Amino acid sequence: MARSLRQLDYSVLQQCMHCGMCLPSCPTYDATRRERSSPRGRIALMRAVADGELAVSGVFAEEMSYCLGCLACQTACPAGVDYAQLIETARAEVLAKRPPTPSARLWRALTMRGLFLRPRLLRWAGRLLRLWQRGGLQAASRRTGLVRLLPADLRRLEPQCPFIAPRFSHQLIRPVERPRGEVRHRVALLTGCVQDLVFSAVNRDTADVLLANGCEVRTPPVQPCCGSLHAHNGETGPARELARRLIDLLPPESLDAIVSNAGGCGNHLRSYGKLLADDPAYAERARLWDSKLRDIHEWLAETGCRPPGAGLGPLTVTYHDSCHLAHGQKVVRQPRDLLRLIPGLRLVELPEANWCCGSAGIYSITQPAQSEALLRRKVGHIVATGADVLATSNPGCHLQIERGLAAAGSRIALIQPVTLLARAYRAEGASPEVSR
Amino acid sequence: MPLTESQLADLRTLVGPEHVLTSPEDLVAYGFDGTAALRQRPEAVVLPADTAQVAACVRLASEHGIPVVTRGSGTGLSGGSVPTPGSIVLCLVRMDRILAVDPANLTLRAQCGVITAAVDAEAARHGLFYPPDPGSMKVSTIGGNVAENSGGLRGLKYGVTRDYVMGLEVVMPDGRVVRLGNACVKDVAGYSMKDLFVGSEGTLGIITEVLLRLVPRPAARRTMLATYGRMEDAARTVSDIIAARIIPCTLEFLDRVTIGCVEDHARIGLPRDCEALLLMETDGHPAAVEDEARRMLEIARARGAREVRVAADEAEAARLATARRSAFSALARVRPTTILEDVTVPRDRLAEMVAAIAETAARHRLKVGTFGHMGDGNLHPTFLTDERDAEEMARVHAALEEIVDRALALGGTITGEHGVGLAKKAWLRRQVGDASHDLMRELKRALDPRGLLNPGKILD
Numbered sequence: 001m002a003r004s005l006r007q008l009d010y011s012v013l014q015q016c017m018h019c020g021m022c023l024p025s026c027p028t029y030d031a032t033r034r035e036r037s038s039p040r041g042r043i044a045l046m047r048a049v050a051d052g053e054l055a056v057s058g059v060f061a062e063e064m065s066y067c068l069g070c071l072a073c074q075t076a077c078p079a080g081v082d083y084a085q086l087i088e089t090a091r092a093e094v095l096a097k098r099p100p101t102p103s104a105r106l107w108r109a110l111t112m113r114g115l116f117l118r119p120r121l122l123r124w125a126g127r128l129l130r131l132w133q134r135g136g137l138q139a140a141s142r143r144t145g146l147v148r149l150l151p152a153d154l155r156r157l158e159p160q161c162p163f164i165a166p167r168f169s170h171q172l173i174r175p176v177e178r179p180r181g182e183v184r185h186r187v188a189l190l191t192g193c194v195q196d197l198v199f200s201a202v203n204r205d206t207a208d209v210l211l212a213n214g215c216e217v218r219t220p221p222v223q224p225c226c227g228s229l230h231a232h233n234g235e236t237g238p239a240r241e242l243a244r245r246l247i248d249l250l251p252p253e254s255l256d257a258i259v260s261n262a263g264g265c266g267n268h269l270r271s272y273g274k275l276l277a278d279d280p281a282y283a284e285r286a287r288l289w290d291s292k293l294r295d296i297h298e299w300l301a302e303t304g305c306r307p308p309g310a311g312l313g314p315l316t317v318t319y320h321d322s323c324h325l326a327h328g329q330k331v332v333r334q335p336r337d338l339l340r341l342i343p344g345l346r347l348v349e350l351p352e353a354n355w356c357c358g359s360a361g362i363y364s365i366t367q368p369a370q371s372e373a374l375l376r377r378k379v380g381h382i383v384a385t386g387a388d389v390l391a392t393s394n395p396g397c398h399l400q401i402e403r404g405l406a407a408a409g410s411r412i413a414l415i416q417p418v419t420l421l422a423r424a425y426r427a428e429g430a431s432p433e434v435s436r
Numbered sequence: 437m438p439l440t441e442s443q444l445a446d447l448r449t450l451v452g453p454e455h456v457l458t459s460p461e462d463l464v465a466y467g468f469d470g471t472a473a474l475r476q477r478p479e480a481v482v483l484p485a486d487t488a489q490v491a492a493c494v495r496l497a498s499e500h501g502i503p504v505v506t507r508g509s510g511t512g513l514s515g516g517s518v519p520t521p522g523s524i525v526l527c528l529v530r531m532d533r534i535l536a537v538d539p540a541n542l543t544l545r546a547q548c549g550v551i552t553a554a555v556d557a558e559a560a561r562h563g564l565f566y567p568p569d570p571g572s573m574k575v576s577t578i579g580g581n582v583a584e585n586s587g588g589l590r591g592l593k594y595g596v597t598r599d600y601v602m603g604l605e606v607v608m609p610d611g612r613v614v615r616l617g618n619a620c621v622k623d624v625a626g627y628s629m630k631d632l633f634v635g636s637e638g639t640l641g642i643i644t645e646v647l648l649r650l651v652p653r654p655a656a657r658r659t660m661l662a663t664y665g666r667m668e669d670a671a672r673t674v675s676d677i678i679a680a681r682i683i684p685c686t687l688e689f690l691d692r693v694t695i696g697c698v699e700d701h702a703r704i705g706l707p708r709d710c711e712a713l714l715l716m717e718t719d720g721h722p723a724a725v726e727d728e729a730r731r732m733l734e735i736a737r738a739r740g741a742r743e744v745r746v747a748a749d750e751a752e753a754a755r756l757a758t759a760r761r762s763a764f765s766a767l768a769r770v771r772p773t774t775i776l777e778d779v780t781v782p783r784d785r786l787a788e789m790v791a792a793i794a795e796t797a798a799r800h801r802l803k804v805g806t807f808g809h810m811g812d813g814n815l816h817p818t819f820l821t822d823e824r825d826a827e828e829m830a831r832v833h834a835a836l837e838e839i840v841d842r843a844l845a846l847g848g849t850i851t852g853e854h855g856v857g858l859a860k861k862a863w864l865r866r867q868v869g870d871a872s873h874d875l876m877r878e879l880k881r882a883l884d885p886r887g888l889l890n891p892g893k894i895l896d
Binding site for chain 1: 468510530765823
């Protein structure tokens, strides 16, 4: 993968014919009505940088950061522009040319080059965080005003920090689990980072749904981060290293599918071929990896998901598309079709279902105002549907929208589609279809 | 010449400092429209909020002799809103209010920056219809559509933008504001001034408000798709349908190259060995639509269609329309640069023109896919090329010259719906002749004697 816009294959930039079809799909253009905050405007800036006609200025950096990376423009684009590659390259260039402030650098070192490269360490950090949250320290520090000693960024984030789960994925899922009947497929389950710390129960649900559909599920207890966080924020080196580690851990040759249940991770996970294209030792395996990578909904739909025999009672559900699932992976119909398989469940379409909720990776940290505005818009639409449940399938969207619904005083529950399916299978009868 | 600090300060006073953009990043982003390979940075971009601000900006520019290029969403395909050197861009997207719908008189009044699709959506709320549907309608502004006299897929039955303009508010090059036309269907008071500004590409005045004619929304629609072994058979199908006193709302075709690209891209099972694909739609009263659809099917079969599929419902209609809707996308993915042309010939010469384009492309070793509107003779030969390859671009230009000459020889036009702008300026005199070209120039001089509005577009 190119590390600067000048190194990038110029035809990727040229592919944009600046027709403007992306404009109405872009949340930041919608907010500002300024061309430079639109996809084609940003591509024009990138091209000007590649041509040596524009410096990697503060405004350029700001505009690349203001982009949500939601990839709605890729859905709208008639010419098939690879915007994901463009924005990642532009951000890598910003990072190289405009070193971040010392405190931001420290944060990057601690998180992207520290925690998110070391899965065991990340889990320890998670346990500490849980201790803080549940041991009374968080409440005490809020009460005493001690939180005011935190740096501004952290202080803003502190109330947004999700509750860490009591047990992580490896404590809920065995390394190999077999379905009760015949093994139809052998698949690996990716447990993710945030998903592992916060939504390990969703990983358990995913495994259960796979088992109920005849899959032998392999879930290595310690899995490296997929590297999407790094790639989206210009940290190309660590992203490549993580991709290699994950390929080594789960050799694609031995599996029918590698299943991801987080939209953002999945989109990055299926672009390893591009990421490692110039690595002779891994290029070919990375392409094989991409061909086996499936989003959970996509995999279930493709292999013929068994309709649950029982329902969850009368339930009205609306569905929010995670950007990277819908625009990145083009998985749009499948989650809706799976929800409709559940007896008694009524699916109502959410207006602007595929408009970004403002979570967008670390966007809520880097661009809090725009993130909040998008969240309010999303919550407004959700509440107006009158649904009992909002289903969505990405940990970032889940946390963001759950927080937004709570702030709006809504009682709409947020449940991931795979959890709804798992509950329906569990409601079928006494014994789960699992032999552990 | 760069603007002076005091000129910029005056502009900031007029529209508010946040609506005057001068950073290099902003100027790069407004340095182009939807046309391939045309780029020029303006000196500043100004985003006025209303007609009074537009007029004030124009007066200021006029006092200082600064050229003004008006722009909406910048989706034009002939370079009409590409800045000229030393110019201010007036971007009118903030003027985006629909002012009134009048169901008794079937009119809609809107500011120039309203998105075209929003005009039709508002009309639909009243059971009414705004038919012009240029390909960019979800993005383009109604002011831009009027300035370019945009077309769309429904030309044969419903006409083009001009046929729906009843009145305009225009800011003249000296800053005067004039209101032209009105809600009367019949109005012969003086020259039809509004018509002068429809399709004037921002060279005569700045359109700030439009009064549009609406029609009742058709209650039913029927879609069918036919494939042919010869382009002439598709063309004859269209002539026979019209001779049978049927005016379909859509008659869209794809040629063999385009069909192949669509199939590569979308894999919808089109036969790659057919020479033409024809998408037909009829709309109106349900009973009439049923009858017309049946007769169109018979005509298509009689004219040797290999296969005709009729959509049973809306979902199937959408599937059948996929081939046509994805035509441009499919072509645009093939090579880095996509040049979309729009020569147009009288309907009965269309098959001949398509053949001439294919022959010219082959002779110049170029990949050109042609699709377009068979009902109105409007073709879109699409050159798939690479602007960095100078040798290939020379062949593209040579082929274009020949295609233009052929279209004119067949009694056609250099542009059916994209406008002249910068891209087709060199051919205008060839089409209209010296006397007519001079008349256009005299008109421009009479209204804009100092040549400050969109200079260098349409005419030199």
